[in-house]
Amino acid sequence: MITIGRLVNFHGVRGEVKVLSDSDFTEERFQPGNKVTVGGREFTIRNYRTHKNFHLLTFEGITSISEVEDLKNSDVLQEAESVELALEEGEFHFSDIIGLTVLTDEGRSLGKVTDIFQTGANDVWVVGDGRKEYMIPYIEDVVKTVDLDEGKIIITPIEGLLE
DSSP states (O other): OEEEEEEEEEETTTTEEEEEEOOTTHHHHTOTTOEEEETTEEEEEEEEEEETTEEEEEETTOOSGGGTGGGTTEEEEEOTTSSOOOOOTTOOOHHHHTTOEEEETTSOEEEEEEEEEEOSSSEEEEEEOSSOEEEEEOOTTTEEEEETTTTEEEEOOOTTTTO
16 A cells, blocks of 8 residues: 545535645546545545645545544555556656665665655655665656666765765
């Protein structure tokens, strides 16, 4: 299961929920018929639409806000492979990157990727070894190789990146 968003509020009184998405594939993940888990309960999406910066979902069998109000601020989870997602060259799922070991092109180990932030311009990978933490931008000038089979990432640090 991966986190694809957070149920942050409700829209109306008929059980429609507002979700902030953590996924680059929101359209694919929130399609009617897809299953999600919220607050330990599994739901099938009946309807999906967007409103302002939110993704609005209704679930099959839910007709009232009182049936879902206990789910506010819960993560929205989905089986990672339950939706076919087409990645382009150089694109990865967060769950594939988190946990990989990061090495410099000179062989220095920086630790493992522990988190990923989306900044708009590019993603930033948080890499740590328990003592020190680095913020590695996922840009072509820095990240040279991502080897999922070997479980490692090779970077060429730009000036000041590791200080």
